Amino acid sequence: MTLCGWGIGVICAGIAVLIKPGEVFDLEMLAMELITIFVFQAIAGIVIAIRLRFEGEKGRFVLPIAILVIFAGCYIIGSFVMVNLGLKESISYMIGEIGDFEIAISHIVLSLLVWFASYKYSMRIMKKKEFS
Numbered sequence: 001m002t003l004c005g006w007g008i009g010v011i012c013a014g015i016a017v018l019i020k021p022g023e024v025f026d027l028e029m030l031a032m033e034l035i036t037i038f039v040f041q042a043i044a045g046i047v048i049a050i051r052l053r054f055e056g057e058k059g060r061f062v063l064p065i066a067i068l069v070i071f072a073g074c075y076i077i078g079s080f081v082m083v084n085l086g087l088k089e090s091i092s093y094m095i096g097e098i099g100d101f102e103i104a105i106s107h108i109v110l111s112l113l114v115w116f117a118s119y120k121y122s123m124r125i126m127k128k129k130e131f132s
Contacts, residue, residue: 002044006037031104038111045118052125 010033047063054062081088095103 002037002040006033006040009033028100031100035104035107035111038108042111042114042118045115045122049118049122049125052122052129 010030013029013033046066050063050066051059053059081091098106
């Protein structure tokens with residue numbers, strides 16, 4: 001479903017470029033769309049693993065809690081970086097030195113690693129659940 005939705009979005013963006021003369025469909029836009037599909041697949045992998053591990057009513061409670069924990073972790077890391085100015089400057093310098101292509105590749109690789117870990121974990125859960 002994610003792939004179909006992504007494909008429809010790319011087609012709609014292409015049609016918008018054809019209709020609106022000022023719009024440009026460049027490689028940067030296509031790369032952004034490609035990164036989006038990998039991020040969605042990583043999120044789907046995490047959600048599937050959580051739903052397999054915690055069935056039924058537990059799954060309905062655990063998933064929002066897991067998302068809240070992720071957002072809280074990101075907020076804590078962000079506030080720590082904002083307070084520590086030396087760390088903020090070094091991260092800004094490091095990101096400034098990395099090009100857009102390297103950032104895109106790192107996002108794709110990270111998403112694939114998350115998806116693969118989720119796949120392995122889901123397979124382990126399914127082996128434990130099969131006919132036991």
